[in-house]
Amino acid sequence: MFVLKLVIKNALRHKLRTLLTITGIAVAVMSFGFLRTVVTAWSYGVEASAANRMITRNAVSFIFPLPYSYRDQIARIPGISQITWANWFGGAYKDPADFKNFFPRMAIDPETYFLVYPELIVPPDQMKVFAQERNACIVGKKIADQHGFKIGDVITVEGDIYPGRWDFVVRAIYTGRDKSTDETQMFFHWKYLDERIRELQPGRDGQIGWYVFLATDASKMPAIAQTVDEQYVNSRAGTKTESEREFQQGFVSMSSAIIRSLEIVSFIIIGIILLVLANTIVMASRERTTEYAVLKTIGFSPGHIIGLIGGESLLIAALGGALGLVLTFPLAGAFAQMFPTFFPVFNVETVTIILAATVAAVAGVVAALFPTIRALRTSIAEGLRAIG
Amino acid sequence: MIEVRNVSKSYRRDSLRVPVLNNITISVPDGEFLALMGPSGSGKTTLLNLIAGIDRPDDGSIEVNGTNVAALSESALAQWRANNVGFIFQFYNLLPVLTAFENVELPLLLTNLPKKKRREHVEAALTLVGLADRMGHYPKQLSGGQEQRVAIARALVTDPTVLVADEPTGDLDRVSAGEVMTLLDRLNKEFKKTIVMVTHDPRAAEKAHKVMHLDKGELT
Incomplete structure (x- = not known):
C-alpha cells in the first residue's frame, strides 16, 4: 500500500x-x-477464405482471361460440386482521381455466384429482380451507405478495360454474413458484359476472368487442382488452380x-x-x-x-x-x-x-x-x- | 554499548585502494553523546556509517549492544538498523512527496504496528520535536530547522537505542542549529539515547560528553 x-x-x-x-x-x-x-x-481476404473454395485463373497472369468454354469441362471433374465465374470490370465511377470512388466492379453469373459465396447475403426478393434484369447490379452495404445508393438508382461507370458508358441499375444490396466479409463490391451480369463486348469488340467475347468452384472434400483440393491444370497444359490458355486461401495469399505476397x-x-x-x-x-x-x-x-x-x-x-x-x-x-x-x-x-x-x-x-x-x-x-x- | 575494535576501511578509486580508516578502536558506553570531529576526508562519516551498519569494515569488528554488526547479512543488517538505529543526516533527506507525518511514519511501516498505534507514535515523536502543528506540511513548506526536527522525529519514532547524526547542523543557521542541538541534548539526557555525531561545528560538539578527533583515518 x-x-x-x-x-x-x-x-x-x-x-x-x-x-x-x-x-x-x-x-x-x-x-x-x-x-x-x-x-x-x-x-x-486470407482469413475470409472458405476452406473448400478453389480458384482457376490463367496460368500466365490473373489479368489474362480464360475461355468460357472451360466451365463445363471443369465442372465435370470429379470432386467439384459447384462452379461459377467472375470477370474484373474496372471502369471509373465519377472522378477516378478520388480514391473514395473506387470499389471493385465484377461481372458474375447471378445463378451460381451466390451459391459459391454464401457469405454474401442478398434478400431473396431483391435477388429475383436482379436476376431478371440484364443491366441490374448488386452493391455491398458499405458502398451503398458511402455513396447513398438505393434500389432503383443508376450507377454510371465509364469503362476502361471494356470501353464505353455503362449504366447499371441497383436492384439489390448485399450484406456480409461474417465480420470479415467484404461489403464493398459491385456485381452485375456477366452476360450483359459479354453481349455488349461482342458488339463493341468482336473477338473479346466468350471470355471470363476466373473460375471459382467448391470442392466436395477439402483434402482432395491439391489433386483437383492438378487435374484441372493438367487438362489445359497444352491449351492456348493454360490454367493455374489453387485454393482460395493460396490465391489470396498470392495477392498479399504482392504487397x-x-x-x-x-x-x-x-x-x-x-x-x-x-x-x-x-x-x-x-x-x-x-x-x-x-x-x-x-x-x-x-x-x-x-x-x-x-x-x-x-x-x-x-x-x-x-x-x-x-x-x-x-x-x-x-x-x-x-x-x-x-x-x-x-x-x-x-x-x-x-x-x-x-x-x-x-x-x-x-x-x-x-x-x-x-x-x-x-x-x-x-x-x-x-x-x-x-x-x- | 558500541565497541569498535581494530577497524580498517578503504575504498577503491578506479585501480587504486584509498585507505580511509586505519585500525580504529573506540568504545561508546550506553547513554554516551560522542562527537567525531576532524577535517574533510578524515574518515568521520565512514566511521559513523560503519557503526550504523550502512557500510562494512575491511578488518576488525563492530559490536553494538552485543551484536556483531559486520557479521550480519544484508537483510539481517537492514532489519537490525530498522530496530536499533535512528539516522539524522546533514541535508535532512526527507521524502519531498510525503508530509511531515508520513515521513516520520516511514520506519513504522516496516513494523507490525496497527495504523492507530503508528499514528500515536508519530504524533508523540512530532510533539517531542515541537512540530505537532506541522504534521500535514510537506518538507518544502518547512524551514531548514523544522525539516531537521522532522528528520529527528523520524529517527526516534521507533525508539532506537542509538542515534547517529552526520553533520546535523551543517546546513542550518545558528539559531536553528542551536535548537537542533538542544533537542539532541534532551534526547540524550532525558531519553538516554546513545548519540554518535559527526560535526565540524565546535558549538555543536560542546553538547557532546566526549569529542574524538580523526585525521587521515586515525584517532588523534
Whole structure:
C-alpha cells in the first residue's frame, strides 16, 4: 500500500514530464495499434477464405482471361460440386482521381455466384429482380451507405478495360454474413458484359476472368487442382488452380514489401516507446538516488526499491498504453471512413489490443530494469553522497 | 554499548585502494553523546556509517549492544538498523512527496504496528520535536530547522537505542542549529539515547560528553 502510494506520488512529482511521457507512449501505442490493424486488414481476404473454395485463373497472369468454354469441362471433374465465374470490370465511377470512388466492379453469373459465396447475403426478393434484369447490379452495404445508393438508382461507370458508358441499375444490396466479409463490391451480369463486348469488340467475347468452384472434400483440393491444370497444359490458355486461401495469399505476397515495412516500423515504434519511458525512469531514479539510500538506511528492502521503480514505470506505461489503445479506435474508424474500399474490412482486432497492451507492459518492465539494478547496486554510503 | 575494535576501511578509486580508516578502536558506553570531529576526508562519516551498519569494515569488528554488526547479512543488517538505529543526516533527506507525518511514519511501516498505534507514535515523536502543528506540511513548506526536527522525529519514532547524526547542523543557521542541538541534548539526557555525531561545528560538539578527533583515518 505504501509502495503504491509512493509510486503515484513519485509519478506526479514532475507532472509535465510524466504527462509528456504518457503522451509519447500513447502516440506510439496508437501508431503501433494502427499499423498492426493495417497489417491485419491487408490479409483479411486470407482469413475470409472458405476452406473448400478453389480458384482457376490463367496460368500466365490473373489479368489474362480464360475461355468460357472451360466451365463445363471443369465442372465435370470429379470432386467439384459447384462452379461459377467472375470477370474484373474496372471502369471509373465519377472522378477516378478520388480514391473514395473506387470499389471493385465484377461481372458474375447471378445463378451460381451466390451459391459459391454464401457469405454474401442478398434478400431473396431483391435477388429475383436482379436476376431478371440484364443491366441490374448488386452493391455491398458499405458502398451503398458511402455513396447513398438505393434500389432503383443508376450507377454510371465509364469503362476502361471494356470501353464505353455503362449504366447499371441497383436492384439489390448485399450484406456480409461474417465480420470479415467484404461489403464493398459491385456485381452485375456477366452476360450483359459479354453481349455488349461482342458488339463493341468482336473477338473479346466468350471470355471470363476466373473460375471459382467448391470442392466436395477439402483434402482432395491439391489433386483437383492438378487435374484441372493438367487438362489445359497444352491449351492456348493454360490454367493455374489453387485454393482460395493460396490465391489470396498470392495477392498479399504482392504487397509483402509494404507489409514487411509496416511490420518493421511497428517494431521500431516499440523501441521508441521503450526509449521514451526508459529516459523518464532513468532520470527519475537518478534524481532519487539519495531517497532510495535513505529508505534502505531506514530498513526498506530491495523488494521495496524494485516496487517503487518498477511500479512507477509500469504505471506510466499502463496509462500511456491505455490512452494509446483508446485513441487507436477513433483513428482506425476515421481511416476506415476515409478509405472504405481500400481495406474492405478494417477492424482493430482483439489480438492487436492484446499485442499493444503487452508491448506497453513489457516496455514498462524493461525500462525499469537498468535503473532498478543501478539503485540496488548502489551502496547506501554512495547513495547518501549522491547529488540528485 | 558500541565497541569498535581494530577497524580498517578503504575504498577503491578506479585501480587504486584509498585507505580511509586505519585500525580504529573506540568504545561508546550506553547513554554516551560522542562527537567525531576532524577535517574533510578524515574518515568521520565512514566511521559513523560503519557503526550504523550502512557500510562494512575491511578488518576488525563492530559490536553494538552485543551484536556483531559486520557479521550480519544484508537483510539481517537492514532489519537490525530498522530496530536499533535512528539516522539524522546533514541535508535532512526527507521524502519531498510525503508530509511531515508520513515521513516520520516511514520506519513504522516496516513494523507490525496497527495504523492507530503508528499514528500515536508519530504524533508523540512530532510533539517531542515541537512540530505537532506541522504534521500535514510537506518538507518544502518547512524551514531548514523544522525539516531537521522532522528528520529527528523520524529517527526516534521507533525508539532506537542509538542515534547517529552526520553533520546535523551543517546546513542550518545558528539559531536553528542551536535548537537542533538542544533537542539532541534532551534526547540524550532525558531519553538516554546513545548519540554518535559527526560535526565540524565546535558549538555543536560542546553538547557532546566526549569529542574524538580523526585525521587521515586515525584517532588523534
